[in-house]
Amino acid sequence: MKLSRAEYRVIAKYTDQLKPTRQCMKMLQERFPGYLPSTLLSIFSLEYQKRIKRTISKHHTPEAFEDYYQSYMHQMKMCRSSQVLFSLANKVDLSPSLMARIILERFLQEQDDTPFSKQVLNSMLRDPSSIPDHSLADNVYQCTINDCCYGPWVDSIKHAIGHEHEMLLHDKLREKNLSFLDENQLRAKGYDKTPDIILEVPIAVEGRIVHWIESKASFGDDHSHQNYLNEQFWSYWNRFGPGLVIYWHGFIEELDCHRDRGIMLKDGFPSDIVTLSYRTG
Amino acid sequence: MAALLESLLQKKVDAKEAVRWLRRRQQGEDRSPCKTLAIERLQRQEFVPFLLNFLREQSSHALANGPATPAKTPSSRPIRTQGFSSERRGCRIGTGTGLRSTSRVQLFSPTPSLSPGSGTEGDISQGVLSGVSAMSSPSFSSGWSPGSRAPPSERRSAQRPSLGDFMLSPPEVQGHPSQRRGRRRSSGTAAHQGRQSGGRGRSDDVGRRSAGGVGGKMNTSLSPTTVQLNFNNLEDFPPVGASTPSPVLIKPSRRINPTPVSGERPLSKPKTCFTSTPFRDPSIPATISGGIEAATQVTGGLHGLEEERELLRREKSKIAQQACSPLKPVPEPCTPTKPGAKPRASPDLQVTPDPSKVTFIPELDLLAQLYCVCISENLVPNVFLELFFLLQLLTSRTQPVAEKEEEGLQVTDVLESHYLGSLHNCVYFAVKVLENQFELVCHLDKGTLRLLAENERLGSFSPSLRERLTQAQETSTAKVAPTLPPFMQSVSFQPATDNRSNFSSDKAFHTFKKQRDVFYELLREWEDNHQEPGWEFERVLGRKVREMVSQMSVAGNHPHFARLFQKQLVQMCKTQQVTGSPGDAPDPDLLGILGADSLGRLKRLQERLIQPQGLTGPCPPPSFPGHQEFFRDFLQTAGSCQLNQHLTDSLCQQLLQLDEVSILDLGGTEEEGESEGDMEQQDEKQRFSSVLLTARLLAKFLGFITFLPYQTTEPPAREVQEAAIAMRNKRCTVLDVCAVLRRSVCRRRMVLTVPWLVEFLSMLDFCGPFLQCYRTALGMLLHIYRRLALAQRGYMSYLNQLLLVAVLGWLFQIPVFPEDLFFRSDFEVEMLVVEDGATAQGLDGLPLVDQQILYTCCPYLSEFRKLLAAFVAGSMAKSGGLIRKITPTSAEPRGPPAVRSQQKLQAELEQAFFHNQPPSLRRTVEFVAERVGSNCVKHINFCSEKGPEAIRILLPEETSPAVLSTSEHVTVRLATEKACSWLSSNIAALIKREWKNAFQRVMKTHPSSPAAQGEAVLAWEQPPLHGADPKKDMVSHCPVGCAHKASLPSDIIIEMKEALSIAVGPRYEGEHLSHRELEYLLLRVGKTLSCRKFLTPVSEQMILHCSVLLACKLVCGELPLTAQLAVPEPDETSEQSISPVCALLQQLVGLWRRDPCPPTPCHTLFTETVITKVLSAGETNWHDFKFLARQLLESRLLSEETLSRWENLSKLPWPFDSMKKIEELASVLSALSLQSRQDTMHCPE
DSSP states (O other), rough: OOHHHHHHHHHHHHHHOSSSSHHHHHHHHHOOOOOOSSHHHHHHHHHHHHHHHHHHHSSHHHHHHHHHHHHHHHHHHOOOOOTTHHHHHHHOOHHHHHHHHHHHHHHHHHHHSOOHHHHHHHHHHHHHGGGGSSSHHHHHHHHHOOOSSSHHHHHHHHHHHHHHHHHHHHHHHHTTTEEEEEEEHHHHHHHHOOOOOEEEEEEEEEEEEEEEEESSSSBBOOHHHHIIIIIIIIIHHHHSSSSSEEETOOEEOOOOOOTTTTTTEEOOOOOOOOEOOOOOO | HHHHHHHHHTTSOOHHHHHHHHHHSSSSSSGSOOOSTTTGGSHHHHHHHHHHHHHHHHTTGTTTTSSBBBOOOOOOOOOOOOHHHHHHHHHHIIIIIIIHHHHHHHHOOGGGGGHOOOOOOHHHIIIIIISSSOOOOHHHHHHHHOGGGGHHHHHTTTTTOBBBHHHHHHHHHHOOGGGGGOOOBBBBBHHHHHHGGGGOOOOOGGSSOOOOOOOOOOTTTTTOOOOOTTTTOOSOOOOOOOOOSSOOOOBBOOOOOOOOOOOOOSSSOOOOOBSSSHHHHHHHHOOHHHHHHHHHHHHHHHHHHHHHHHHHHHHHHHHHHHHHOOOOOOOSOOOOOOOTOOOOOOOSSOOOOOOOOOOHHHHHHHHHHHHHHHHHTTTOOOOHHHHHHHHHTTTTOOOTTTHHHHHHHHHOOGGGSSSSOOOHHHHHHHHHHHHTTTTHHHOHHHHHHHHHHHOHHHHHHHHHHHHHHHHHHHHHHOOOOOOOOOOOOOOOOOOOHHHHGGSSHHHHHHHHHHHHHHHHHHHHHHHHHTTTOOOOOHHHHHHHHHHHHHHHHHHHHHHHHHHHHHHHHHHHHHHHHGSSSSSSSSOOOHHHHHHTHHHHHHHHEEEEEEEOOOOSSSOHHHHHHHTTTHHHHHHHHOOOHHHHHHHHHHHHHHHHHHHHHHOOOOOOOOGGGGSSSSSSHHHHHHHHHHHHHHHHHHHHHHHHHHHHGGOSOOOOOOHHHHHHHHHHTTSSSSOOOEEEEEEEEHTTHHHHHOOOOOOHHHHSSSSSGSSSHHHHHHHHHHHHHHHOOOOSOSSSHHHHHHHHHHHHHHHSSSTOOOOTTTSSSSSOOOOOOSSSSSSTEEESSSSSOOOOHHHHHHHGHHHHHHHHHHHHHHHHHHOOOOOOOOOOSSOOOOOOHHHHHHHHHHHHHHHHHHHHHHHHHHHHHHHHHHHHHHHHHHHHOHHHHHHHHHHHHHTTTOOHHHHHHHHHHHHHHHHHHHHHHHHHHHHHHHHHHHHHHHHHHHHHHHHHHHHHHHHHHHHSSSSSSSSOHHHHHHHTTTTTOOOSSSSSHHHHHHHHHHHHHHHHSSTTTTTOOOHHHHHHHHHHHHHHHHHOOOOHHHHHHHHHHHHHHHHHHOOOHSSOBBBOOOOOOOTTTTSSSHHHHHHHHHHHHHHHSSSSSSOOEEEEEGSHHHHHHHHHOHHHHHHHOOOOHHHHHHTOOOOHHHHHHHHHHHHOOOOOHHHHHHHHHHHHHHHHHHHHHHOSOOOOO
């Protein structure tokens, strides 16, 4: 769904106070009932990531690490609970998954027997039951499972969503008898930049030529769109000509301003498709 | 020369003889005896410039309209600068200001009002202002002039050594500076002074005043202009003012500047092109010069005094002017003091030219006759310049000069009479010449023809010419169609040339990836901003450009980038030039639609829609219009010698390839008309057009790069230049222009080669033309030009010839072309011989050029139409200045908009299709279509049959079905279209209809076309042939008949995650899950896992992981489940009643038992944490756990490793109760496992 920038700002403003938990997501949906939950979640996710990017530097210092770890240890001594870490994260306004990572990393560094590595760290985050300290395991687990913006769960969900939308796109294209090359085929041919699909025979959408389609299973806000333009969309144009970007979870409608330049935005698979027709005679 | 003209005018020499003499071809025939006078001793090259100057002078008053029509001719130089080249440059420098003003002066100066002294004054100003404007007229005249002409000859013989003098008559002339002569021109101020009389429309634009020379003197008040002022040039504003009391006529000479084209003038700082007038006479035969020398010497002595006097006079008049002329536009501020001069009519009272009021008819006829010969024989440097001059005369609004003056004053000097002194005479003369030049005129575009035919002056002076023009316009099918503005396209990525294997290293590959993106980013930024005021390429983009280029050096990517650059250049700029030429003519149908009644309203509307626009004149300096500017600025800013070298290499290569392109002679003749002819011919023509335009563009950039290192804003000092020439003469040139030219002449391919060579040469730097090779080339081009006289139809087709005449004429007028060259007689011209046998590939005789090409290559030809349109508008609008009509109608063809846009879209789609395919595909399709289409016409075969067949054979085997099928269809369409268009244009209406019907009938019924369609659809349904898709394999694992309707994996993961987070909390008060919900969730999980369509290994693994976690939560009792419903499902209780939790666990085990299923992380269930929780949760949970373990074991889901974990667990120090339970379970499990191990040694992985 398309949102005006003003609408977007209202929602974004509201998300300032929210934590990345399912409870907060519920609040968001109740506050903005007219919007698709997926759109709201996607907007929240973008805004929350921006928030974390703004503040991460203050969490990522040795002092902060030590402080959080000591605080966790202290709390655990006071009351052995699996919610200590989660509460701590909320208290300092850090993503629970990131907090879990910090503490786990600090914990592993203290362990003499297991040599520390990023790999071990990641696998323990994915499967907390492999953490030697059971209390910590519970705490980490609670953090990751309750985080809807960061962490292994979110990563795998994002991965799944991205793939599903690509498959949906392929389906729609096949439905319309449109032949295309997908990313893997393009890469095999040695293309240096690869959109999700390139149409072998271009089509026209709303009167504009489309050579390629990029599927984005997220909401298109200013920040991410700008990045995508610089990193991807313009590069696609530079190689394959005009194309179409589908933001399945919607976008700020004002961003759809490069149509004349060959980049069109849609929030779903287009219905107005014209193909080369071969009526002779 | 003057004497000759004088003799002619006095009828002492027979005009016919003079014409014959002029007509004589250059070589050889000049020797034939000529009886009267000393004509045979004269050089035509001397007479022609004289005549042109004479006409310009004569009409100088009338040329207020439009930009000056320069005729670049060698002119006399100011005395002080005698050095040849530096002099020339001096002129150029001066031109920006001084020259312009001078030219305007001359335009407006009424000859009679000038005093003899003013001439002297002119001398001064020439030197001071421009150094160029001085007109030296051939001084022969004095040799023959009667005694009465002594004063004029004196004036003329003022010592003005001219460039030409030095160059042409080498040592001899240099030895005798006094020999040099020139007619003095009234220039600069002198001319202004007389000018008021011009009675032109007012001009309100004070700011337009010339900044240069005359600026100081200018009087704000007047400058009454009519319409056409060149708004682009401040100097263009006619200086006003002081009239010099001048009892004697002097010849005002005009130097007219080429008006700079808007802004875009790369190489040409406002150098100059020159007015028609000043032609220097080249080497003067010693025999006649004797007499003059004496005269010169005398005048020379007087000169200084004269000058002083004139200065004084000028100052006086200036003061007088300032006193008497306030700001209001006074049409007649200062009347020339010449006795007998009458006050002019105010500009409002415009004179309508009247054929009955024409005077000097015999003389005018004679002049016209001579002039026509000059034009027809290409004796003038630029035919179109003369045509423009004529149209200026035709559309003049200035009421001249000394209309009736002669009546009172007997003018003794025949050359001083005002043959073109009245508007009537001007129009008469113009029409006379136009009548004679009808063939040339009727090859102009339709819009121009219409405007000419509708011109009331022309109509009233020559109804027959009007008649002919009307006919020509009606029958002319030649239209300059507006080309669609090229929409920006990128150069497509072609794996064959652009993928990793084409690069030396990964780094180079990735660097180029970035470079391509940066390049387009720059292009977009330029597009967006370059028209903003104050935007400068260097300042804004300079750093980015150089950064990118320096990376190129590191990675050695120059060849790649050069290719990208060149391709993008061609893509964007090939067709750009045509904009502006079509379209701005008012839609002729508009009048028809509105009808006569609305005409008044239309005109009022038109007035509102018009806006001033500069006429640039027919000889604008070279420019880089549109996107070309970007490419030029990019190269300039990058300043990379490596890049330039690579570009030079590839530009040269492509140019020479294009130059060799073979265009087939398909036997058409020009008489068949432009739009008709064989369709193959049409194709060849189109191909030619494309090749020509590309070559011109590439040549211009090749020239730009080649001469870039030598470009200077100022001409180098003479010594520096000479040294540079000496050095550069030793160096190899990038392109052997002479050889290319020679070859093209020999092989009759000038129509292709000359236009691009002209583009190349137009980029020359200041020294360039003096380098041996380029000088020779320019000489050859001159020779070619002279040979191409339009009146003499050789083997070349007329429009081909016209194109060459136009581009060469342009070259001869642009600043870089040495002025002296054109009229040189001693120029060593290499004889160019046409190979008789080598006409196989000859192009010159083929009807290749049409109006479209002509106007695209020479956009300045549309100046005629602008001039005429300005005249039309000017008669309605009172405003001064030129006007451009904003045509309110669309340029698109009529038709229902929806249909039209659909057609357009289809065409765009087709272009787009080819865009990303390798170029060979397009060539194949077009080739097949062309051949099959033509076959169809000839042998009534069918496009839809042959086309796809051929395409299938010709395209590479690996071509994907979709591409193949599209190619086939495009081929069919193209072939059919070609056939149809040929039919429609070639077969008479009746036959046509029948043909078409038959054709369509067959098309409809012919089985091959629907079949082809069906095949295509089928082909698309199949997966692409190439590159086996791993995902496709997974799809095949879906159960038979799977509709792929299962929940998406992402949704499932989200829901399971939600359930799990409810389990661990935090949760709302009273938050719970029901068995039913969980049961339903697991059901959907099962479906999702079995439909493989959207599943990736990662999400599958995640779902399985979630399900195990869910099992953990179930057995640990951590899920807040609602109270158990009393009535269990009948199905579940069929055998033995199990608890709802166990039912769920059973469901879960069912999920993990599926085949195929990746290993489920069941070991998570058998951890200390889980066991502890289960044991502490209570008996029910332990029971559930045992149930689960048993199920798992029975389903062989427990690996050896998991079992061994269990054994390890039992070794842990458990509490006694727990220990007992664990041991009990362990024994059960080991018994079961033993049993299962007996069945198979392994549990399924």
